[in-house]
Amino acid sequence: xxxxxxxxxPARLEYLQKSMNLISSCARDQGFNQNKILEIxxxxxxxxxxxxxxxxxxxxxxVEIICGLDNNENFILEISDxxxxxxxxxxxxxxxxxxxxxxxIGGLGVFLMKKLTESVQYRYEGDKNILSLIVFKDKSNx
Amino acid sequence: xxxxxxxxxxxxxxxxxxxxxxxxxxQFENSLFDFISKGENIFLVNLAHLEYISSAGLRxxxxxxxxxxxxxxxMLFAGLQDPVKEVFKISGFNSIFRIFAxxxxxxxxxx
Numbered sequence: 001x002x003x004x005x006x007x008x009x010p011a012r013l014e015y016l017q018k019s020m021n022l023i024s025s026c027a028r029d030q031g032f033n034q035n036k037i038l039e040i041x042x043x044x045x046x047x048x049x050x051x052x053x054x055x056x057x058x059x060x061x062x063v064e065i066i067c068g069l070d071n072n073e074n075f076i077l078e079i080s081d082x083x084x085x086x087x088x089x090x091x092x093x094x095x096x097x098x099x100x101x102x103x104x105i106g107g108l109g110v111f112l113m114k115k116l117t118e119s120v121q122y123r124y125e126g127d128k129n130i131l132s133l134i135v136f137k138d139k140s141n142x
Numbered sequence: 143x144x145x146x147x148x149x150x151x152x153x154x155x156x157x158x159x160x161x162x163x164x165x166x167x168x169q170f171e172n173s174l175f176d177f178i179s180k181g182e183n184i185f186l187v188n189l190a191h192l193e194y195i196s197s198a199g200l201r202x203x204x205x206x207x208x209x210x211x212x213x214x215x216x217m218l219f220a221g222l223q224d225p226v227k228e229v230f231k232i233s234g235f236n237s238i239f240r241i242f243a244x245x246x247x248x249x250x251x252x253x
Binding site: 013014016017020035038039041042045046049052096097099100101103105106108109111112115116 | 163164165193194196197198200201204205207208211224225228229232233234237238
């Protein structure tokens with residue numbers, strides 16, 4: 001992977017804006033249009049907020065965000081933490097056909113993350129949860 | 143994120159501007175709950191100037207809609223722009239809410 005920019009932040013909500021700034025400027029530099037940049041931000045927010053909320057139950061910890069290009073020159077965000085091992089891909093998709101009373105509050109974040117990117121990959125390596133969000137460049141989004 | 147509200151007959155027209163993300167969603171939800179506690183039960187939410195919404199915002203909308211339903215009220219939407227429209231579509235919000243192009247169109251349909 002070719003690293004374009006990276007940042008390490010404490011895993012806390014008040015660092016969301018700082019992370020978004022790095023991610024959107026990296027996506028903009030890669031030529032994505034405004035709508036696609038917002039979709040990339042959204043996928044990243046969902047991944048980050050999950051980590052802020054659940055990764056570090058008993059202690060403080062960090063999140064590392066790397067924005068880059070993978071071996072096929074696709075845009076990639078690699079988001080890693082050293083919290084509890086957790087595969088976000090194990091979360092079941094929500095029922096998006098249920099009516100208002102039966103619709104569950106929650107579960108939509110991971111679903112949106114998967115729908116707004118071409119690929120989401122998870123691996124646990126060393127003591128790290130590593131989540132990769134991959135977005136292809138095409139005529140519709142640049 | 144900024145919120146403004148005005149009353150059109152029995153409908154509270156709420157406009158949200160900017161971004162509803164994990165940081166601003168609680169503020170959005172508190173404002174809507176506040177209107178409910180003041181007795182409002184038909185909300186037309188105009189999102190013409192909302193550029194971004196994440197699942198935190200969708201959760202606030204769903205929580206508000208559930209409360210309104212208990213009170214025999216309704217939440218409707220107008221003016222969604224592309225990125226927000228796409229998020230509503232993916233999340234299946236199109237099938238649980240009535241969504242209109244403009245406030246006028248929505249107000250004409252509300253009895």
